[in-house]
Amino acid sequence: MIARLRPSIVLAAALLAVALLAGGIGGAAAQTMSYADAVDQLATACRADFAKYCKNVELGDGRLRACLDAHQNVVSPRCQQTRAMVYASIARRAAAQRDIGTICDADIERLCGTSHADAHLVECLVSVSPAAMSPACSQAFTDTGWRTEKAQQ
């Protein structure tokens, strides 16, 4: 009886794992991680692979990423998956933080009647409801992480 149940338990566990994984990736796409969380996840998931393939490789200058890219066919599946998710999150957050002034320029003019200069940008965007913002500006503001950072203060 137990022997007969086992394959279905394994199947259920596998389905659950796939569902959790899909949820995790979907969640990352909806909201970027802090740089600290992102790189910590990478360090945790790839610890053994770093020691094996990227020992003495620098985090900076894109060297660690280049090493992981060069070994993508041999690193553990967990490291491979986390690497893709983490670098996507970092790139997306950095792009949002860099470009939000341009992306939200019209929104800030319309909603706050000011130009987007410096810290006033965040003051303006936290003061208005996400529904009032253009979808692109709202998504970019979420991606910067500043919406939640402000909420935590």
Next chain:
Amino acid sequence: MIRYQIGAVCALALAIAATVAGADTRLNSGEIATSLAAVSTSGKLDLTAAQMRQAVMDNIRNYPGALPPRALTFPQLANLAQFTVEINFNFNSAVIRPDSYRNVGAIADALHNPILLGYGFLVIGHTDSVGGRVYNVGLSQRRAEAVVAALVNPFGINPAVLQPIGMGEEQLRDPAHPTSGVNRRVQLINVGKKFCFGRAGEQFVCQ
């Protein structure tokens, strides 16, 4: 019985892991940003990176010894907003250890915080007293540069607002225990609004 012992060891390991995670949580990027935003200068800093490096070498020449008999101080920096982060490197190397990636990421989160937009920062590397004093200046310079390199790529900080400087062992945090890990650290100092650094470490107004 053996099984129970293994269970106890695992529980202990988990407790240690939880403590480490708790320590990580205390290095909060909002706290770093707030500390660094408390600016107490309105003018341009009257001290260049080249002058700081010269002062480090002068301190070694004028006050020789296995340990610095006198800690180097910079009165111009005394009242500036700063924050110190412990970062672990491979022994005798400028390679940041993966267990410190989170701390570097937390610095990046803080430097990207809008309240720090447009400020310039010194990124000062410090070693413990293991190794010669002159050698440690070079090692801490390479380590400060490694932190700056990581902040720039992958974390997207503008390199013009960061100035790496190696202080060697000339400013031990715990002079009574010169080989202690607390001496190995990276210090960020806010040198003021809109000040960027040129290749020679000279300051200029950003943008």
